[in-house]
Amino acid sequence: MMYYKGRTLNFSNSYVVDGYTIAGPKENHGKFKGMFDLALDDDMFGQNTFERAERKMFEHAIDGIVGKCNCVHKEVDAILGGDLLNQIVSMSFAARKTHAGFLGLYNACATFVESLIVGSSMLNSGLGKVICVAGSHFSTAERQYRYPLELGVLRSPVTQWTATGVGASMLSSTCEHNCVKITKATIGRVVDFGIMDVNNMGAAMAPSACDTICQFLRDTDGDINDYDAIYTGDLGKLGMSILVDLMAQEGYDISAKLVDCGASLFWEEQKTYQGGSGAACTALVFNSKILSKFRRGEYKKILFAGTGALMSPTTSFQGDSIPAITHLVEVCN
Amino acid sequence: MQTEHKITKQNYKDYVFNKMPKSSHWKNMFWAFIVGGTICAIGQGFIELYSIWFSDQDASILASSTLVLIAAIMTGFGVYDQIGRFAGAGSTIPITGFSNAVVSPALEFRTEGYIYGVGAKMFLVAGPVIVNGVTISVIVALICMVLGVL
Numbered sequence: 336m337m338y339y340k341g342r343t344l345n346f347s348n349s350y351v352v353d354g355y356t357i358a359g360p361k362e363n364h365g366k367f368k369g370m371f372d373l374a375l376d377d378d379m380f381g382q383n384t385f386e387r388a389e390r391k392m393f394e395h396a397i398d399g400i401v402g403k404c405n406c407v408h409k410e411v412d413a414i415l416g417g418d419l420l421n422q423i424v425s426m427s428f429a430a431r432k433t434h435a436g437f438l439g440l441y442n443a444c445a446t447f448v449e450s451l452i453v454g455s456s457m458l459n460s461g462l463g464k465v466i467c468v469a470g471s472h473f474s475t476a477e478r479q480y481r482y483p484l485e486l487g488v489l490r491s492p493v494t495q496w497t498a499t500g501v502g503a504s505m506l507s508s509t510c511e512h513n514c515v516k517i518t519k520a521t522i523g524r525v526v527d528f529g530i531m532d533v534n535n536m537g538a539a540m541a542p543s544a545c546d547t548i549c550q551f552l553r554d555t556d557g558d559i560n561d562y563d564a565i566y567t568g569d570l571g572k573l574g575m576s577i578l579v580d581l582m583a584q585e586g587y588d589i590s591a592k593l594v595d596c597g598a599s600l601f602w603e604e605q606k607t608y609q610g611g612s613g614a615a616c617t618a619l620v621f622n623s624k625i626l627s628k629f630r631r632g633e634y635k636k637i638l639f640a641g642t643g644a645l646m647s648p649t650t651s652f653q654g655d656s657i658p659a660i661t662h663l664v665e666v667c668n
Numbered sequence: 669m670q671t672e673h674k675i676t677k678q679n680y681k682d683y684v685f686n687k688m689p690k691s692s693h694w695k696n697m698f699w700a701f702i703v704g705g706t707i708c709a710i711g712q713g714f715i716e717l718y719s720i721w722f723s724d725q726d727a728s729i730l731a732s733s734t735l736v737l738i739a740a741i742m743t744g745f746g747v748y749d750q751i752g753r754f755a756g757a758g759s760t761i762p763i764t765g766f767s768n769a770v771v772s773p774a775l776e777f778r779t780e781g782y783i784y785g786v787g788a789k790m791f792l793v794a795g796p797v798i799v800n801g802v803t804i805s806v807i808v809a810l811i812c813m814v815l816g817v818l
Contacts, residue, residue, distance in 0.1 A: 384779040483776035485743050486793060487752015487759050487768050489696065492689040528680040538684040542677075573688055584675060606753075 342547075343521045343554035349455035350514035351666075352464075352505040354622025355400035357392050359473065359499025362611075362619065365601040370623040371500070372399060378474060378499050386425065389418065389472035392501040393429030396468055400503040406464065411435040413457060415450040416468035416503075419443065419476050419614055426468065435466070444471075444569045445523065447502065447618040448641030448662040452520040455664075458508040470501030471613030480533075480648055493535040495571045496607035498600055502618025515629045519665040521551040525645065527658040533646065537574020537609055539657035540642040544570060545581040547640060547661040552587070555665075559587050563634045566625065568642035568661075569597030569616040571609030596620035617641045629668050636667045700758030703751060707762045711735050732763050739764035743771040769793040 356371040363374035373395065380388040380395075393416075401408055413436040418425040423439045430437040442449045447469035454465040474484060476497040482488055506517070526543035544567050551557065559565070570578060575598060579590045596617050598610035621639060628634045640663040646655070675683050714731035715724075722730065742748040748768045752759045759765055770790055777789035791798065 386779075478776055482793065483772040485746060485749045485768070485772035485775055487743075487749040487755070487765070487772075489691075489756035490753065492691050528677050530681065530684065535684065535688065538688065542680065577684065577687065581675060 341521075341554035342524070342550055343519055344452070344456065345519055346455045346459055346517055348508045349458045349517040350507050350510040351517065351626065352404045352507045352511075352514060353400065354502060354504045354626045355396055355403050356502045356619050356622045357396055357399070357470075357500055358615075358619055361473070361496075361605065362498055362500050362600060362615075365605060365611075366599060367619070367623060370627070371619070372403070372623075375499075378472065385472055385474040385478075386420070389420070389425040389470070389475050389501075390428045392470060392472070393418070393425050393468065394432050396470065396501040396503040397429060397433060397466060400466055400468075400505050404505045406505070408433055408435065411464050411466055411505075412462040413438065413454075414466045414468065415440055415454050415457075416466075416470075417441045417446040417450070417614070418469065419471045419497075420479060425470070425472075425475075440469075442523075442641070442660055442662065443643030443645050444612060444614050444616065445641035445643030445660050445662050446614045447621065448568070448639065448664055451504065451506070451517060451664050452522065452662055454504075454506045455517045455520060458506055461508075463508050465506045466503055467506060468501065468503040469614040469618040471497055471499065471615040473497045473499045473613075476613060490608065491532075491534040492608050493532070493537070493571075493573055495536065495569065495597060495609045495612035496601065496605075497613040498569075498597070498611040498615040498619065499613075500615035500619045502615065502620075502622040504622055513668070515626060516667050517664050518667050519551070519555060521547050521554065521663040523547045523661040523663070525658045525660050527656055529656045531651075531654070531656050533648075533651045533657065535573070536569075536612060536644040536657065536659075537571035538577055539644050539646075540568075540570055540659040540661065541574045541577035541581060543659040543661040544574075544578050544640055544642050545585065547663050548582065548589075548638065549585050549587070551638065551663050551665070559589060559592070562592060562636055562638050564594050565589055565592045565638045565640070566617075566620070567593065567595045567640050569610070569612040570595045570642055571612065572598050573609055574598075574642075625666070629666070632668070634666075634668065636665065639664050639666050696756050699754050700756050702758065703755035704758035704762060707735070707759065707764055711762070735762070735764050736767040739767035740771045743768045744775065748772075766794060766797065769797070 357373045358371040382388040417423040417440040450467035530539035600611035601607045718727035773792040777785035
């Protein structure tokens, strides 16, 4: 029974079988220490370039999730996902090693939630098993979007730190034993409130997060109190407090329930200022902390929103503002 | 919610500006002064040292070169960016900052080879400084020349 209302989709048979995470050394020294399936001591991962390291992380995450779900590669119908690099090379190159169908997705840091939405839709159209994967690498993203690593520059207090890691989820159309279920999804629209500062991505993304969450609540006649938590992708501390203000203006008090994946990754003394950012944030937190909280019964129903800033260095240098997007899924036990 | 403070798309930038944490100018200036001053003092030390053996002009060129070399090595060992993170302009403005600006992209892009990587990207950060520096010195020289003629 599928119906469509506004921008919100309903899914009847999208189950998250399991999740697999690989995190970099800094992430594993953060607040989620020990919660990742594999933590790297060295973010080169035995490769000679950071790009190859990121690629290997994707390959490893895909193999990891297949193994963790006791599947073989042949059973997987499709792999969906992306990363932050130009032409989403890390994901695409990693997909060479598999025989499943591949859809490369890009919505910046909202890619993981985008892949969950596309994956769930594909399961509803008859596929059996789909892998959703997303990730980022600090050193590859930094050189593409900002400065060389060794350049000594003063960082603005509104900056975030691109997280190194890859997270993969196995979605299945059948559930063997009490699986976590993706029941609804709201497709985000591109919102641009005119923020020009590429360091301040939280402020650029907060209005889009507000737009999507409000749209979801309107479409479903939902009550914010029904949810155990509302997760956002990588708004950072400043972005979170802006989102709380914006939501209050719309008549929703989310301050007690809001958790930002990026802002919760690192400790204060790790000097990431506003917290983590990057496609890895949502993928790491969903596949480690959120799934385990569902398993322990601490969560019954949550909203999980991925936020993405859709600029490139070229558009920023040409003086354009930063468009942002937020996709949202409702996850239930 | 008070309606007079309603956040709209029009006043969003002002709202964000008021809400965002500001960098502490006094703290930044303090560290820039300390680190920048220390680098210059070390440079002066080298000038004094070299003027034992060389003329004053040669001594200052050698001192600058020594600072550039030290900064390049420190960049290679990943120390200079640690200093730059709190020193800001203090480590960017002296000649050591220039060295860091050339060496860091050269290191970063060596994975793309010596031509398309190191060669092409070496002046990624320092290039604008060189171009503007040369352009402005030409303009200043022209002004001096005109003033000299008058």
